[in-house]
Amino acid sequence: MTKADRLRAVMAAEGxxxxxxxxxxxxxxxxxxxxxEDYEELKTTARAIKEDAIERLPELIExxxxxxxxxxxxxxxxxxxxxxxxxxxxxxxxxxAERVVKSKSMTSEEIEVNEALESAGVDVLETDLGEWVLxxxxxxxxxxxxxxxxxxxxxxxxxxxERFDPDEPLETAEELTAFAREYxxxxxxxxxxxxxxxxxxxxxxxxxxxxxSEGNARKTVAATDTQIAVSGxxxxxxxxxxxxxxxxxxxxxxxxxxxxxxxxLFTPPVGTPTVDFDDDVTPLSAFDDDRDFHLVLIDNxxxxxxxxxxxxxxxxxxxxxxxxxxxxxxxxxxGHAFGGETYSGGIATGWEAGVEGLDTAAEFNDxxxxxxxxxxxxxxxxxxxxxxxxxxxxxxxxxxxxGFDFLVDGLSPDEETGAPPLQKxxxxxxxxxxxxxxxxxxxxxxxxxxxxxRRLLERLLGIxxxxxxxxFQRETFTDWFEARSTTxxxxxxxxVLYPDLYTNHVxxxxxxxxxxxxxxxxxxxxxASAPSSGRAPLSQGMIATARDHAERVAAALEGPIADGxxxxxxxxSDHALFEREYEQLLDETAHERLASNSFEILEYVFxxxxxxxxxxxxxxxxxxxxxxxxxxQQRTLGLEAHTVAVLETLGxxxxxxxxxxxGMAGSFGYKTDYYDVSMAxxxxxxxxxxxxxxxxxxxxxxxxxxxxxxxxxxERPTSHPIQLLDPS
Amino acid sequence: xxVTPVESLSAALSRLDVPCERTTPDEFAAxxxxxxxxPAVGVPLDGLDVSLSETPVAVDPTPxxxxxxxxxxTPSSFAIADYGSVVLPSTDSGLELVSLFTxxxxxxxxxxxxxxxxxxxxxxxxxxxxxxxxSAIIATGPSATADMGALVRGAHGPSEVHVLILEDDDD
Numbered sequence: 001m002t003k004a005d006r007l008r009a010v011m012a013a014e015g016x017x018x019x020x021x022x023x024x025x026x027x028x029x030x031x032x033x034x035x036x037e038d039y040e041e042l043k044t045t046a047r048a049i050k051e052d053a054i055e056r057l058p059e060l061i062e063x064x065x066x067x068x069x070x071x072x073x074x075x076x077x078x079x080x081x082x083x084x085x086x087x088x089x090x091x092x093x094x095x096x097a098e099r100v101v102k103s104k105s106m107t108s109e110e111i112e113v114n115e116a117l118e119s120a121g122v123d124v125l126e127t128d129l130g131e132w133v134l135x136x137x138x139x140x141x142x143x144x145x146x147x148x149x150x151x152x153x154x155x156x157x158x159x160x161x162e163r164f165d166p167d168e169p170l171e172t173a174e175e176l177t178a179f180a181r182e183y184x185x186x187x188x189x190x191x192x193x194x195x196x197x198x199x200x201x202x203x204x205x206x207x208x209x210x211x212x213s214e215g216n217a218r219k220t221v222a223a224t225d226t227q228i229a230v231s232g233x234x235x236x237x238x239x240x241x242x243x244x245x246x247x248x249x250x251x252x253x254x255x256x257x258x259x260x261x262x263x264x265l266f267t268p269p270v271g272t273p274t275v276d277f278d279d280d281v282t283p284l285s286a287f288d289d290d291r292d293f294h295l296v297l298i299d300n301x302x303x304x305x306x307x308x309x310x311x312x313x314x315x316x317x318x319x320x321x322x323x324x325x326x327x328x329x330x331x332x333x334x335g336h337a338f339g340g341e342t343y344s345g346g347i348a349t350g351w352e353a354g355v356e357g358l359d360t361a362a363e364f365n366d367x368x369x370x371x372x373x374x375x376x377x378x379x380x381x382x383x384x385x386x387x388x389x390x391x392x393x394x395x396x397x398x399x400x401x402x403g404f405d406f407l408v409d410g411l412s413p414d415e416e417t418g419a420p421p422l423q424k425x426x427x428x429x430x431x432x433x434x435x436x437x438x439x440x441x442x443x444x445x446x447x448x449x450x451x452x453x454r455r456l457l458e459r460l461l462g463i464x465x466x467x468x469x470x471x472f473q474r475e476t477f478t479d480w481f482e483a484r485s486t487t488x489x490x491x492x493x494x495x496v497l498y499p500d501l502y503t504n505h506v507x508x509x510x511x512x513x514x515x516x517x518x519x520x521x522x523x524x525x526x527x528a529s530a531p532s533s534g535r536a537p538l539s540q541g542m543i544a545t546a547r548d549h550a551e552r553v554a555a556a557l558e559g560p561i562a563d564g565x566x567x568x569x570x571x572x573s574d575h576a577l578f579e580r581e582y583e584q585l586l587d588e589t590a591h592e593r594l595a596s597n598s599f600e601i602l603e604y605v606f607x608x609x610x611x612x613x614x615x616x617x618x619x620x621x622x623x624x625x626x627x628x629x630x631x632x633q634q635r636t637l638g639l640e641a642h643t644v645a646v647l648e649t650l651g652x653x654x655x656x657x658x659x660x661x662x663g664m665a666g667s668f669g670y671k672t673d674y675y676d677v678s679m680a681x682x683x684x685x686x687x688x689x690x691x692x693x694x695x696x697x698x699x700x701x702x703x704x705x706x707x708x709x710x711x712x713x714x715e716r717p718t719s720h721p722i723q724l725l726d727p728s
Numbered sequence: 729x730x731v732t733p734v735e736s737l738s739a740a741l742s743r744l745d746v747p748c749e750r751t752t753p754d755e756f757a758a759x760x761x762x763x764x765x766x767p768a769v770g771v772p773l774d775g776l777d778v779s780l781s782e783t784p785v786a787v788d789p790t791p792x793x794x795x796x797x798x799x800x801x802t803p804s805s806f807a808i809a810d811y812g813s814v815v816l817p818s819t820d821s822g823l824e825l826v827s828l829f830t831x832x833x834x835x836x837x838x839x840x841x842x843x844x845x846x847x848x849x850x851x852x853x854x855x856x857x858x859x860x861x862x863s864a865i866i867a868t869g870p871s872a873t874a875d876m877g878a879l880v881r882g883a884h885g886p887s888e889v890h891v892l893i894l895e896d897d898d899d
Contacts, residue, residue, distance in 0.1 A: 071861055129883060130875035146874065153877025173878035180876070181884055188884075205857040215828055215871040215885025222824050240857050244850035247866070255874075259811050261885070263866040265853060270863045272824040280792030284771070284822030287791075 003673040010337045011680060014150035018142065018334035021149045026325040026660070028256015029377065035258065036248070046245040047380045050316035053237045054306055060203040060236045061297065067206035073268045073293035077233070078111075084296050085116035088195075088228055091294050092122055095226045097192035101184075103210070103217035104128035105197025106144055106319060107298055108230045110342040110355060113195070125191070127184050127216040129177065136163055142335040144344055145254050145321040150334050184216070189277040194224035198231040199318065200246055201295070204239045210264040211250055213257075217264055225274040226292040227266075233297045234306075234315040240265075246318060249379040254320040268293035305354040310390040314350030316380040323347050323374035323384050328632075328661035329367045332680045338367045346374045346384040353391045362395045366674070369665030370539055371632035372580070386584055392541025396420035414537060414545040423462045427667035428537035428545060434505040437472030445471050464675035468712055470506045477504045477511035481527050491524035492613060495604075496560035498553075500571035501532040502704035510720035513728075514570050514601050520617040520727045521608045526565070530556035533574040538581060539666045550585040553578075554594050567598040570722065572702045573666070575600040576633035600634060601722050602643040602702070609649060618725040621652030627694045628654050628721065629685060629710065631703035632661040643702065643721050650725065655694060659684045662701075664709035678709070686713040700724060733809040733842040734893060740812030741891055744869040748891040750839075756894065757782035760801060763834045763890045769794055770801035771821040773836060776894065788821065800830035800886070806841040807891070808849045811868055814891060815849070818863035827867070833886040835867075839895050 001009075033039045053060060065075040078084035092100060100122055102108065114124045114135075126135045130148040134141060137159055141147030148156070153173055160176060161169050164183075170176050188194075196217055198208040208229055210217045221227055237243065243265075251257040273287035305311045324330045324345030327338070335344025340352030340360040346368050353361040368388035375383060399421065414420075414429055426433070437444045447453055454465035463469075477499050495518055503511040518525050534549030557567055569575035578598045582591045599607070609615055626647060630640035640656065647654045663681025668674050689699055689710075699714060700721040701707050710718045731739075734750075741748040751759040756778040769789040770780050780787050785801045794800075802823045805815040814835050818824045827833045843849055849866070856862050871885030881887045 127884070128875070129873050133875065148875055151877075156876055173876040173880050176876040177873055177880040177883060181882070185884065202857075204854075205861065207853075207857055207863070213871065214873045214875075214883035216883070218824065218828050218865060219884050222828060240854040241850050243853075244846050247850075248846050259813065259866070259868050261867065261869055261872050265857070265864050265866070266818075267857050267861045267863045270824075271818045271820050272863075273820060273822050275791040275822070275825065277791045277795060280790050283788040283790055284794065284825060285788050285820060287822075289820055 004676060007333060007337055007674070008676050010333055011676070014142065014334050014336060015332055015680070017150050017152050019331050021146060022143070022325045022331045022334075025146075025255045025321070026331070029253055029322060029325065032252035032256045032258050036252070042245045042249055043379055043381060046249055047316065049237055049242045049245065050380050054234060054312065054315050056238070057233065057236065057306060060238060061233060063203040064201060064206055064236055067204065068268060068293070068295055071206070071269065073206065073295065075295045075297065077297045077299065079299050081111035081298070081300060084111045084230065084298050085113055087296055088113055088230070089116060089120050091226065091228055092117060092193055093120070095192050095292070097122065097226070099123040099125060099187065099191040100193045100195055101125050101127050101188045101191040101220050101224065102131075102195040103197070103212065103220045104131050104147070105195070105230055106342060107197055107232050108195065109141070110300065111230070111298060113230065125184065125187055127188060127220055129180050129214060132180060132184060133159065136160070140336065142339070142344065143321060143324060144319055144335070150336065185219070188216075188219050188223050191224050193226045193228060194220035195228045195230060196220055198229050198235050199250065200243055201231060201236050202238070202240050202243065203236055205267050207240055207265050207267040209243050209247070210262075210266065211260050212264065213261040215262060218262060221264070221266060221270055222272050223277070225290065226294075227268065228294045228296060230296045230298065233299055233302050250318055250320050253322040253377065253379040254325070301355045308354070311350055311354050311387065313382045314347060314354060314387060316382055317347050317351070318380060320379060321345060322377040322379065326373045326377040326660055328371065328373070328659065328663060328681045329369065329677055331660075332677055333367065338364050340364060346388065347382060349391045350384075350387040353394070358391065358395050358398055361391050365392055365395065367677070369661070369668045371661040371665055372576070372636040373632050373660040376636050386581070389538060389541055389543065393543040396424060396541050414542055415548045416542050416545055420540065420542055422460065423671065424540035424542065426461050427670075428540035428542040430536040431501055431532035434472060434501055438474060438476050438505045441472040441474040445469075458672055462672045463670050464672045467670050467675060468708070470708065472505050473508045475508070477508045478527060480508065480512060481515065486519060488519055488522055488524045490522070492522040492608065494524040494565045495526070495568045496528045496557065496565040497525050498528045498530060498557070498567060498569045498574065500569060500574040501536070503570045507704055507707065507720065510570055510722055513720070513723040513726035514568070516728045517605060517618060517722055517725050518568070521605070521613040523608065526560070528557055528560065528567070533577050534585070535573050535577050536666065538577070543585075547585045550582050554582070554586055554590045557594060561593060561597050566604065567594065568601055568604045569598060570601045570720070571704055572600055572631040572634035572639070573705070576637055579637055580633070600639050600642070600702075602646050603639050605722075605725070606642040606646050609646065615650060617727060618650060619727055621647065621650045621724075624652050625697040626652045626654045626724070627657070627689050627697035627699050629657040629662065629689070629699070629701040629706055631701070631706055634702055647721060647724070652724070655697065657685055657688045659688065662703070662706040662709040664705035666705055669705070669709060682709050682713050685710070689714060698724075733844045734839055736809035736844065737807055737812060737842050737893070740809060744812045746812065746869055746889050746891060748893065750893045750895055752895050753778050759892055760785065760834065763892065764799040764801065765832060766799075767793070767797045768799035768801060769797040769826055769830070771803070771819070771823045771826050773803045774821070776803055776836065776838060778894065794825060794829055797830050799832045799834055800826035801834045802827045802836070804835050804837045804841070805864060806843055806849070806852065807837040808846060808866065809842050810845045813866045813868040816865040816867055824865070828885050831882065831886055832888040832890065834890045834892065836892045836894055839893055842893070
């Protein structure tokens with residue numbers, strides 16, 4: 001089965017349920033964080049606590065050990081799953097337990113403790129209803145918080161009716177829940193050992209925080225006399241007070257709940273009496289509360305991640321699932337496709353690379369397109385796209401050279417040592433492709449459109465033949481600019497316009513419109529003589545090549561900036577690169593200089609208009625109805641609002657899309673492997689732009705990728721918003 | 729005009745669909761009686777000026793009586809107004825069991841023990857846990873699950889929570 005076939009199969013079987021649930025969670029997140037007055041402040045605090053805790057982890061673990069051992073508990077630090085499972089088996093055997101009841105724990109799934117205990121003859125029962133459904137069905141979680149998200153109510157009813165053959169067939173969610181509650185409740189009361197995870201553990205008191213809604217974690221602890229908590233070492237925070245921002249953020253960020261039903265704060269050993277539930281003589285208070293407690297802290301690669309400058313941030317993850325729910329691709333395919341051995345969603349690349357290895361991460365890592373929507377959703381601000389890029393880079397360099405590399409070598413003046421796959425080198429060196437494409441246009445476009453050529457591109461490079469290729473323009477934007485001569489007398493501002501690759505070779509008209517709009521607003525414009533931004537190689541995980549581009553771009557723009565020019569960028573993904581990703585690629589001074597002087601074109605027009613530039617120099621909207629799709633990375637920078645504000649100021653009637661991403665995402669939508677996922681994501685956008693309110697509206701979009709995708713999705717023409725304002 | 733913590737708690741509970749009633753020491757027994765369904769069990773209301781003696785609630789039940797009970801009545805350490813949460817301490821009287829193994833949890837909170845927000849709550853937890861290694865549950869609304877294809881109240885824990893706010897004597 002090809003990767004494309006696998007993805008199609010997962011989407012067909014699970015796509016509807018996954019989409020409905022994750023989009024519901026995502027919408028809930030927006031609403032819930034909106035209700036917090038100090039959301040950004042809480043995120044900053046949460047991030048600082050995690051940075052400090054991971055920095056001081058060895059000393060915090062020792063403090064935690066002292067806290068727990070002082071009260072008779074045990075702390076066992078396991079280097080790997082085998083050590084952890086051996087220890088757990090010993091504890092269970094010492095207790096003489098026949099059954100272990102578990103509350104939900106991803107870490108316990110990472111070490112596969114169920115299998116280890118079962119092979120030792122112990123009955124292991126998941127008590128979280130979602131986890132139990134999967135245990136009965138013998139399936140893996142598809143989501144880190146809502147593990148059975150891919151199963152519908154009807155699926156679960158069918159499963160239970162077949163497996164348990166109840167007197168009356170189960171049908172409603174209430175009936176299924178009542179059945180599970182009774183079945184599991186009886187077994188929890190008889191169990192000797194309760195196993196939990198821990199969302200957080202405080203070093204000062206040894207208090208575990210468990211974030212749940214069902215009450216099964218409470219019962220798992222209360223009804224047994226031996227508790228084993230299994231947790232990654234990264235869960236330790238310094239003090240009880242440090243839990244506060246996480247308690248306020250975790251439910252909101254994940255499933256969109258302000259708080260879950262229960263935040264258990266267990267400081268072991270818990271003081272609740274251990275009772276015999278059949279006893280009808282002894283009052284509760286007369287039972288003693290002798291409880292054994294064992295904390296199993298798992299390293300399994302985490303201490304090495306802590307030393308890894310690029311993977312370290314993964315350890316800040318609080319497993320809230322915001323990066324899954326906010327991801328347009330995850331919304332379509334779920335964790336069975338966008339996930340590894342244990343973890344799923346954007347941050348899973350970091351976890352799987354650190355815990356399992358690059359091979360596991362490589363299987364799903366390309367589903368992250370770097371759209372960056374998860375970055376603002378993440379309550380601890382992890383740069384998840386960067387982690388994905390770094391891991392992709394490492395995967396590229398761990399492979400063998402492709403046999404067909406000679407074909408791309410001429411096209412690929414990249415800086416990569418080792419052997420990124422052929423397809424990645426092709427897309428990563430798109431600048432060369434575009435230059436040749438323009439030089440040979442229109443012949444290059446005719447040639448590229450031929451069936452034979454498309455078959456070849458598909459076979460060699462995995463470029464989907466159903467996808468229209470970009471049409472290279474013979475006269476580039478730069479050619480056009482250099483052939484004209486205009487002067488702006490007494491300019492209001494002076495700009496160096498960055499001719500990004502796509503504007504220069506493909507979407508030339510938006511570049512011309514940008515120049516004319518700026519000049520109409522009395523701005524003096526020159527074009528930067530700079531190479532392509534490095535977005536293309538970066539998206540393929542070719543970091544060395546991207547860094548080389550970044551350094552040359554920064555050097556080329558240093559002079560104009562020193563000369564007092566503002567850098568204006570038409571392509572939002574390149575502007576976002578200057579602002580965000582260049583931080584990883586350039587030294588701090590160079591990045592700061594470029595980022596603080598760069599503006600997205602409509603952001604810049606907004607600033608001009610705000611500072612007194614004449615609105616009547618531009619084309620007025622006069623109520624023209626517009627549907628605007630902003631760009632994912634532009635939205636993450638908070639710059640959608642500027643375009644909307646400019647259009648509204650000029651009298652346009654604007655509605656905006658609210659999908660997280662168009663699905664094209666640079667090269668992603670061109671790749672045979674991902675074409676169907678890309679179109680499924682795009683379908684959401686198509687639906688929004690063809691409903692009764694939007695179907696007659698003029699469609700504008702900021703990103704090249706978005707425009708390419710919209711051209712494939714819609715029958716209407718599309719353009720960049722700057723073209724609406726163009727006075728020529 | 730500023731909102732008092734009790735008013736803010738009532739509003740939050742109302743958003744959660746959790747019945748909430750203010751009561752006085754004099755009316756306390758009658759209020760509790762109105763909120764329980766039989767059979768009802770409870771734990772002693774330590775630290776409060778009221779007791780369950782004039783109510784149908786069986787205090788300090790056997791485990792078998794707990795299993796048979798429909799309602800569990802307990803005190804709380806305090807409540808967190810912003811979230812509509814009550815804080816349930818783990819005690820040797822079995823408060824955790826009575827609040828968890830019954831289908832309706834009736835919880836009593838003293839008016840003076842309503843704190844405004846999570847910040848204040850965690851300052852209390854920090855001091856208390858470092859002093860006496862306590863445990864507590866921040867409980868907000870009933871037990872719930874969405875794992876069976878729709879939101880259901882009453883998963884492993886109670887499907888209903890009732891909050892009784894006990895006013896000070898001098899009010």
